[in-house]
Amino acid sequence: MPILSSSIDTSSAAFKQNREEQLAHIAEIRAIEQRVRDNSARKAEKFQKRGQLLPRDRLARLLDRGAPFLELSSLAGYKMHDDDGKRDVAGGGNIVGIGFVGGIRCLVGAADSAIKGGAISPMGLRKSLRSQEIALENRLPMISLAESGGANLLYQAEIFVDGGRVFANMARLSAAGLPQITVVHGSSTAGGAYLPGLSDYVIMVRGKAKVFLAGPPLVKAATGEVATDEALGGAELHATVTGTAEYLAEDDAHAVHLARDLITKIGWDHDQAPSPRPGPPQGRLVKPPRYDADELLGLVPADFRRPYDVREVIARIVDDSDFLEFKALYGGATVCGHASIDGHAIGIIGNNGPIDPDGATKASHFIQLCCQSDTPLLFLQNTTGYMVGTEAERAGMVKHGSKMIQAVANASVPKLTLVLGGSFGAGNYGMCGRSFDPRFVFAWPASRIAVMGGEQAAKVMEIITTAKLTRMGMTPNAEAIGAMGGELKKRLDDESRALYATARLWDDGIIDPRDSRKVLSFALATIREGERRRLYPNTFGVARM
Numbered sequence: 325m326p327i328l329s330s331s332i333d334t335s336s337a338a339f340k341q342n343r344e345e346q347l348a349h350i351a352e353i354r355a356i357e358q359r360v361r362d363n364s365a366r367k368a369e370k371f372q373k374r375g376q377l378l379p380r381d382r383l384a385r386l387l388d389r390g391a392p393f394l395e396l397s398s399l400a401g402y403k404m405h406d407d408d409g410k411r412d413v414a415g416g417g418n419i420v421g422i423g424f425v426g427g428i429r430c431l432v433g434a435a436d437s438a439i440k441g442g443a444i445s446p447m448g449l450r451k452s453l454r455s456q457e458i459a460l461e462n463r464l465p466m467i468s469l470a471e472s473g474g475a476n477l478l479y480q481a482e483i484f485v486d487g488g489r490v491f492a493n494m495a496r497l498s499a500a501g502l503p504q505i506t507v508v509h510g511s512s513t514a515g516g517a518y519l520p521g522l523s524d525y526v527i528m529v530r531g532k533a534k535v536f537l538a539g540p541p542l543v544k545a546a547t548g549e550v551a552t553d554e555a556l557g558g559a560e561l562h563a564t565v566t567g568t569a570e571y572l573a574e575d576d577a578h579a580v581h582l583a584r585d586l587i588t589k590i591g592w593d594h595d596q597a598p599s600p601r602p603g604p605p606q607g608r609l610v611k612p613p614r615y616d617a618d619e620l621l622g623l624v625p626a627d628f629r630r631p632y633d634v635r636e637v638i639a640r641i642v643d644d645s646d647f648l649e650f651k652a653l654y655g656g657a658t659v660c661g662h663a664s665i666d667g668h669a670i671g672i673i674g675n676n677g678p679i680d681p682d683g684a685t686k687a688s689h690f691i692q693l694c695c696q697s698d699t700p701l702l703f704l705q706n707t708t709g710y711m712v713g714t715e716a717e718r719a720g721m722v723k724h725g726s727k728m729i730q731a732v733a734n735a736s737v738p739k740l741t742l743v744l745g746g747s748f749g750a751g752n753y754g755m756c757g758r759s760f761d762p763r764f765v766f767a768w769p770a771s772r773i774a775v776m777g778g779e780q781a782a783k784v785m786e787i788i789t790t791a792k793l794t795r796m797g798m799t800p801n802a803e804a805i806g807a808m809g810g811e812l813k814k815r816l817d818d819e820s821r822a823l824y825a826t827a828r829l830w831d832d833g834i835i836d837p838r839d840s841r842k843v844l845s846f847a848l849a850t851i852r853e854g855e856r857r858r859l860y861p862n863t864f865g866v867a868r869m
Contacts, residue, residue: 345626349769393423401447402827416448426588442472462854471510498865528559628746634674658683674704709749774820782809
């Protein structure tokens with residue numbers, strides 16, 4: 325067996341420094357996530373007086389107790405629009421993730437109506453669209469807990485047009501044979517009325533749910549008619565007159581119970597085809613890594629400029645630390661090889677520095693082989709990009725780098741990406757960044773993503789500016805140019821942080837490095853289930869009658 329041997333000294337000063345710095349980054353992320361929960365929990369008394377459960381309490385009742393739940397994009401929109409990053413942190417105004425309901429793996433989402441009434445923000449919309457993409461790719465049923473005041477009108481120009489994609493996606497999900505269950509806990513009006521309207525199953529809470537295209541004020545202004553919320557679109561109306569609701573619940577808890585009961589009774593996934601790629605042979609136990617996951621904190625520096633061996637990471641996330649390296653003596657800065665994670669076969673590509681022509685060629689070859697054997701790919705990103713300089717250019721860096729990008733873009737197998745450290749320039753592309761459609765992409769808290777590092781960008785601009793002024797016959801002011809470079813460095817350093825990236829959904833969430841194996845295993849199991857699941861599509865989706 326090709327077992328990886330670790331050379332990390334866990335008692336060294338460097339290890340201890342790395343660990344402290346990584347823990348500080350993790351603590352920062354967890355504190356911001358707690359601010360989102362605290363922001364929502366501040367409305368607990370108000371919800372209690374209305375006889376309602378807080379959105380996170382609804383979700384907790386929906387999910388199987390003790391089963392894993394992978395929350396996605398928990399800090400979407402951080403410091404964007406009206407998210408101030410301090411007290412008013414919204415996480416996009418919704419909660420999205422993959423979990424189990426009645427033993428069935430589902431994509432679940434809840435509008436966080438305790439924050440600004442669940443008003444839809446631009447990044448909250450993108451988070452919802454991403455959740456639908458995940459559901460379609462991985463063949464997951466969707467359960468939505470709806471209560472929202474609709475689009476945040478301050479940002480309607482960033483919401484309105486793309487907001488229509490939510491409804492187009494719902495129609496396509498239904499047509500693909502993926503059930504959509506919506507529980508309406510409160511207001512779901514105007515454009516939001518189409519959320520239940522386009523769902524396959526709808527549950528509404530008596531006396532609380534309101535679904536209509538126009539509320540009383542607009543109806544009066546438009547037609548002169550005076551009508552109440554209940555008369556226009558209350559739960560009883562939709563359960564007894566319009567037929568928009570199939571089930572009428574007495575309160576939030578009852579509604580969630582009905583959703584749990586429903587997903588187990590509709591026969592979902594009852595005819596699952598045999599897996600074309602089974603896991604380990606029956607009776608074979610999956611062996612955990614031979615090294616402690618906690619050591620990931622000390623072996624990877626928080627500063628992306630300090631090198632480490634990606635094999636040390638691999639040794640702590642793959643089964644039995646067993647890694648069969650591909651072309652180990654060729655293109656050494658790019659590490660490729662076969663392993664398993666919780667019994668799921670995986671091809672791994674990692675970085676030990678810039679991607680040179682040989683590394684790009686090796687990765688391209690390896691990707692094609694994984695497609696041939698139908699083996700998913702995992703990209704462990706930590707690279708400053710493709711190698712530059714005369715030697716690299718003469719060796720065909722553009723040509724070979726392009727081949728790698730072509731291989732990644734056209735790979736026929738599921739791809740996963742984990743950003744460990746730096747993800748710069750075209751290296752982000754060649755290592756399957758967001759724009760190359762990995763099924764899931766996660767990041768470590770100290771990771772960086774940008775066109776280049778701030779220090780490098782500042783130096784480039786200083787050189788260009790100095791040369792330009794010299795050509796114009798002017799004497800460059802070194803102090804002013806240096807100050808300009810300093811400002812640029814600060815800006816790019818801020819914009820390359822993991823928090824900046826996750827706010828814009830460049831990843832599906834920031835994870836604790838120690839949870840890497842667990843998260844990757846969950847993602848691979850989700851993908852594997854979806855691939856072997858048999859669906860029963862129709863032409864237009866289920867039409868509500």
